[in-house]
Amino acid sequence: MNAQDRHESRGLAVRAPVDPAALLSLLAGDEPARLLHVHQVAARRPRPADWPEWTDPTLLAALLGQGIGRPWSHQVAVAEAAHRGEHVVVSTGTASGKSLAFHLPVLTDLVAGTSAPNGRGATALYLSPTKALAADQLARLDALALPGARPATYDGDTPTDERRWVRDHATLVLTNPDLVHHSLLPGHDRWASFLRALRYVVVDECHVYRGVFGAHLAAVLRRLRRVAARYRAEPTFVFASATVADPQEHAARLLGMPLTAVTEDGSPRGAMTFALWEPPIVLGADGAPRRVSTLTETGSLLAQCAAADVQTVAFARSRAAVEVVARIARERVSGSLEGRIAAYRGGYLPEERRQLESALRSRELIGLAATNALELGVDVSGLGAVLLAGWPGTLASLWQQAGRAGRAGEESLAVLVAEDDPLDTYVVHHPEAIFGRGVEAAVVDPDNPYVLGPHLAAAAAELPITAADEVYFGAGMGAVLDRLVAGGVLKQRPRGWYWARQDRPTDHLSLRGAGEPVRVVESRTGRVVGTVDEAASHAQIHTGAVHLHQGQTWVVTELDLDDHAAFVVRGDPGWTTQARSVSDFEIVDPLEQRDWGPLRCSFGRVRVRTQVTSFLRRLPSGEILGEHPLDLPPRTLDTKGVWWTIPVAVLEDAGIDEVCIPGAAHAAEHACIGMLPLFATADRWDIGGVSTDLHPDTGLPTIMVYDGHPGGAGFAERGYRRAPEWLEATREAIASCECEQGCPSCIQSPKCGNGNEPLDKRLAVVLLDLTLRHAAT
Numbered sequence: 001m002n003a004q005d006r007h008e009s010r011g012l013a014v015r016a017p018v019d020p021a022a023l024l025s026l027l028a029g030d031e032p033a034r035l036l037h038v039h040q041v042a043a044r045r046p047r048p049a050d051w052p053e054w055t056d057p058t059l060l061a062a063l064l065g066q067g068i069g070r071p072w073s074h075q076v077a078v079a080e081a082a083h084r085g086e087h088v089v090v091s092t093g094t095a096s097g098k099s100l101a102f103h104l105p106v107l108t109d110l111v112a113g114t115s116a117p118n119g120r121g122a123t124a125l126y127l128s129p130t131k132a133l134a135a136d137q138l139a140r141l142d143a144l145a146l147p148g149a150r151p152a153t154y155d156g157d158t159p160t161d162e163r164r165w166v167r168d169h170a171t172l173v174l175t176n177p178d179l180v181h182h183s184l185l186p187g188h189d190r191w192a193s194f195l196r197a198l199r200y201v202v203v204d205e206c207h208v209y210r211g212v213f214g215a216h217l218a219a220v221l222r223r224l225r226r227v228a229a230r231y232r233a234e235p236t237f238v239f240a241s242a243t244v245a246d247p248q249e250h251a252a253r254l255l256g257m258p259l260t261a262v263t264e265d266g267s268p269r270g271a272m273t274f275a276l277w278e279p280p281i282v283l284g285a286d287g288a289p290r291r292v293s294t295l296t297e298t299g300s301l302l303a304q305c306a307a308a309d310v311q312t313v314a315f316a317r318s319r320a321a322v323e324v325v326a327r328i329a330r331e332r333v334s335g336s337l338e339g340r341i342a343a344y345r346g347g348y349l350p351e352e353r354r355q356l357e358s359a360l361r362s363r364e365l366i367g368l369a370a371t372n373a374l375e376l377g378v379d380v381s382g383l384g385a386v387l388l389a390g391w392p393g394t395l396a397s398l399w400q401q402a403g404r405a406g407r408a409g410e411e412s413l414a415v416l417v418a419e420d421d422p423l424d425t426y427v428v429h430h431p432e433a434i435f436g437r438g439v440e441a442a443v444v445d446p447d448n449p450y451v452l453g454p455h456l457a458a459a460a461a462e463l464p465i466t467a468a469d470e471v472y473f474g475a476g477m478g479a480v481l482d483r484l485v486a487g488g489v490l491k492q493r494p495r496g497w498y499w500a501r502q503d504r505p506t507d508h509l510s511l512r513g514a515g516e517p518v519r520v521v522e523s524r525t526g527r528v529v530g531t532v533d534e535a536a537s538h539a540q541i542h543t544g545a546v547h548l549h550q551g552q553t554w555v556v557t558e559l560d561l562d563d564h565a566a567f568v569v570r571g572d573p574g575w576t577t578q579a580r581s582v583s584d585f586e587i588v589d590p591l592e593q594r595d596w597g598p599l600r601c602s603f604g605r606v607r608v609r610t611q612v613t614s615f616l617r618r619l620p621s622g623e624i625l626g627e628h629p630l631d632l633p634p635r636t637l638d639t640k641g642v643w644w645t646i647p648v649a650v651l652e653d654a655g656i657d658e659v660c661i662p663g664a665a666h667a668a669e670h671a672c673i674g675m676l677p678l679f680a681t682a683d684r685w686d687i688g689g690v691s692t693d694l695h696p697d698t699g700l701p702t703i704m705v706y707d708g709h710p711g712g713a714g715f716a717e718r719g720y721r722r723a724p725e726w727l728e729a730t731r732e733a734i735a736s737c738e739c740e741q742g743c744p745s746c747i748q749s750p751k752c753g754n755g756n757e758p759l760d761k762r763l764a765v766v767l768l769d770l771t772l773r774h775a776a777t
Contacts, residue, residue: 018310018384018406020273020413027304027415034297037276037431044093047266049076054083056108062144063100071104072097073266079104081260082200082238089206089239091247092265094403098204098240099140101262106200106238107141107149110171113197114148120193124200125224125235126174129208131155132357134174137204141172155179167191177220182506185220185462188227195231206239207247207396207442209254211686211713212451214444216511218254219455222446222472225256227462242400243439250442256472270406274435275415276428277301291745294419295321298389299328299369301415306337306367310384311360314369315401317390317419320540323548325369325389333367341367372397384412390419391427393677393686395439420744422674422733429736433678443680443714446474450638450711453480454509457489461499461506465490520547523557523567534564538612538632539579539751541566545615546577561633575617575625581753583610585641585690585704587697592720596774598647603720606641606706608690609634610753640712642720643704644771651701654770656763658693661701663760664767665691667747668730669703670756671764672719674749675730676705680718687715724775731768734761 028035048070051060071079074092078101081088090098106124113121128134134153141151152170154163156179166173167190175184184191201224203209209217221237228235239251239259248261279292298314302325305312314329316322326343333341342365344356359365372392386405392398398416406412416434418424427433446452456473459465470477481497484490491500499505517531520541530549532541537559541547545556547568554568590604611634617625648658656664669691676687688708695702707713719726737746742761749756 017410018412020411023305023308023310023385023413024273024275024415026308027301031280034277034280035275036278036428039274039276039431039435041272041274043271044265044267044269046268047073049073049266052076052079052083052104054108055104056111056146058111058146059104059107059144062146066143068100071100074262074264075101075104075266077262077264078102078238081262082106082236083108085236087237087239087251087255087257087259088262089241089247089251089259090262091207091241091243092263092267093243093269094400095269096265096267099137102200102202102238102240103141105236106172106202107144107146109199110149111146113171113199116197118193119148120169120171120197122171122199123194123197124172124202125180125198126172126202126204127177127180128174128204129176131157131176132354133204134176135354137174154183167194170194177217178511180224181216181220181458181509181511185223185227185458186504186506188230188462192231195228195233198228198231198233198235201235201237203237203239203251203254205241206251206254207241207244207400210250210442210444211707211715212448212709212711213512214254214442215446215448215451215711215713216455218256218444218446219451219473220511221254222256223455223459223462226459226469226472230463242396244396244442245439246442250444253444253446256446256474270410270412272402272406273411273413274402275413276418276431276434277415278418278425278428291420291743294389294417294424295324296328298387298417299325300332301387301417302326302329302341302367302369303332305385305387306333306341309366311363311365312367312385312387313360313383313404314367314387314389315392316369316371317392319371320548321389322369322371326367329367329369337366340365342369344368344370372401386412386414388414388416390417390421391424391677395434396442398434399439418745421749422671422730422737422746423677425737425745426675426678426729426733430732443718445712445714447476448711448713449476449480449483452476453484454505456480456497457484457499457505458509460490460497461504464493464496464498466496517564518559519565520549520554521565521567522554523569529554529568532566537561537566538635539581541568542579542612542615542630542632544577544628544630545579546573546575559632575619578616578618579612579630579753580614580616580627580755581610581612583608583688583690583753584692585609585695585706587643587695588638591640596644596771597777598650599644599771599774601642601644601720601723601775603642603717604640605712606639606643606704608637608639608641608688608706610637610688611635612753616755637706637708638710639707640716641704641706642716642723643698643702644723645695645698645700645702646767646771647700650770651767654766656766660760660763661693662691663758664763665693665701665703666754667734667742667759667761667764668767669705670747670749670752670759671730671734672703672705672727675726675733676715676719678729679722679726680715686713724772727768727772727775731765731772734768735765737761 078090083105109122150170151172152166154166154175241247279297284290302314322343329341330338383405402414418428490497518537520529547554553572558567586607588605590602593602612632614629669689673689689705691703707716734746742759
């Protein structure tokens with residue numbers, strides 16, 4: 001292991017190297033059919049470079065003292081560009097040392113700035129999507145012990161008196177976009193001395209900022225550039241990204257300015273064995289064959305890795321899934337190991353998160369089930385294996401999570417355990433879908449008026465908006481400002497647009513696009529157990545819901561929508577709950593369309609109405625105990641969607657009778673939702689769908705897939721642009737599934753509000769075949 005490798009894997013207890021082949025053989029045991037494919041990712045040779053001549057001597061001495069003899073080539077390329085004042089994005093693999101790339105120019109200028117009369121001639125702002133990642137950066141910077149460089153975190157956990165010190169004295173502020181939005185920009189006059197000296201802004205993990213979250217970040221960066229210019233500062237922006245298809249275009253859309261891109265990775269990496277795994281089919285209690293749950297399979301594999309003394313992280317896609325994986329793993333290990341397996345996800349309290357992070361680093365924890373809160377949350381290195389419980393949403397996330405293993409240059413193992421849905425089934429049976437293509441392009445629409453409008457209101461409260469601000473907010477600024485004036489949000493005066501109200505506009509706008517989180521409160525004590533996003537609260541913590549947190553089961557006794565609180569009592573009733581809902585949609589404005597013979601494929605603005613109407617109680621065997629009504633208000637979503645229509649006569653000619661259209665269309669819709677993430681940087685839960693045998697706006701059978709965010713997120717548009725490829729993969733996923741009537745691997749959806757009824761697998765393939773025939777003409 002060379003010096004920089006040792007730096008990357010600091011803080012972990014010594015362990016024996018992993019033998020991926022032996023570990024995989026152990027996991028497969030006497031059921032090798034579960035292992036569908038093994039792919040070898042070759043090791044990467046290092047490409048070192050020389051330190052930049054301008055590197056501060058004290059910084060260089062500190063880095064050499066940590067055993068970093070030479071930087072990698074990409075680190076120097078990024079550092080040189082930033083030092084010249086060029087905006088730059090670095091997009092290289094996990095553990096490639098991206099932090100050092102921006103530390104070199106930033107810390108060099110900060111140390112030089114200590115000679116200014118106020119001791120703060122240069123400042124820098126570091127933005128990360130999570131608090132934990134900022135805390136990890138602070139630990140790295142404190143370890144350098146550079147005289148004059150005063151780094152400090154500034155987040156929701158920072159006490160009031162400490163915040164004042166940070167504003168007045170810190171040279172490098174580590175925070176997140178939310179705090180910039182809610183605190184720094186609205187109170188920019190209190191940050192005047194910091195902003196006047198602002199030399200660099202670092203945006204870490206920028207591949208995360210896609211869809212609506214990306215549009216919010218783009219607006220915050222434009223507001224930041226505008227406020228910095230008020231203090232005559234023009235900072236250099238440095239973006240750090242995992243591998244995405246076009247990092248230069250993505251970062252440029254976030255910033256609103258051109259950038260230099262550095263994508264050639266000069267760091268070494270050990271060989272990786274990547275396995276594709278499908279849980280086996282077993283007979284259920286009713287004698288019917290069913291596939292073992294992905295969570296059960298992953299929990300079992302995590303237990304086997306822990307028993308083999310291989311430190312392993314199992315990534316799952318939801319909070320509840322993480323809890324289940326950890327519980328199963330603890331149940332399947334010996335008593336001495338049970339306490340060394342835990343769960344990590346968003347929604348935990350800060351002290352809970354930090355204890356888990358520390359225990360993983362010290363190897364006190366041998367197994368961890370985690371959401372991507374860990375993927376983005378903290379720099380954990382040197383893991384022996386990574387398990388992925390289901391497709392993580394994008395190829396970029398898949399490689400980011402898999403890269404957590406073997407980060408010290410050693411061999412490692414990654415295992416993707418297929419979920420029972422169309423996309424997972426497709427990729428594990430078509431390895432070329434993972435290993436034979438590049439990662440997806442990140443989708444960001446900075447002109448989304450549902451996002452831009454509230455940010456223009458916030459910008460007007462910071463500084464009155466003038467026509468010259470179109471350079472920041474784009475050509476669509478004028479139309480959005482007119483709507484804000486008409487709504488009484490802004491006032492137009494000869495000198496510009498002004499905030500017209502007494503409250504703060506930022507108090508009404510969450511960057512995470514989820515509204516105010518709903519607190520989960522223990523009824524007996526009033527203790528806040530955790531939080532759930534407002535958008536998910538109707539389905540996850542409705543009255544009567546069974547809710548998992550930290551391996552403990554709670555029952556919701558009341559969901560108070562006005563108070564944003566769900567009240568719970570501890571206890572496991574022995575069943576799970578699943579919400580049911582009804583949906584319909586209205587076509588507001590078709591923006592684009594193309595005719596495929598008698599069929600028509602369209603993209604445009606739509607309005608979706610959804611209402612959670614009841615919930616099912618289900619035993620572990622799958623038996624339904626009953627359905628219980630709920631009285632929850634409907635939710636309306638104005639968004640963008642892609643849809644296509646098929647005349648009834650065309651369907652009948654293909655053998656789909658009118659009475660069978662709902663089942664065929666519904667099944668095709670489910671599979672289309674499941675396969676879209678293969679073509680856009682979406683997660684299945686970012687998109688929704690509706691189908692009908694007769695839609696009032698089209699007068700025809702219609703199938704629609706839509707973005708699950710106000711104003712759209714770009715996912716449906718990507719589906720429209722690549723419709724033939726998307727529908728071909730969807731058709732293949734259904735047709736190649738081994739089941740007879742349809743199953744979660746092909747046409748059944750885990751979030752169907754209609755209980756997956758009606759569905760017709762055979763006719764869904766017929767419907768897609770006729771669609772593809774006409775699309776090809």
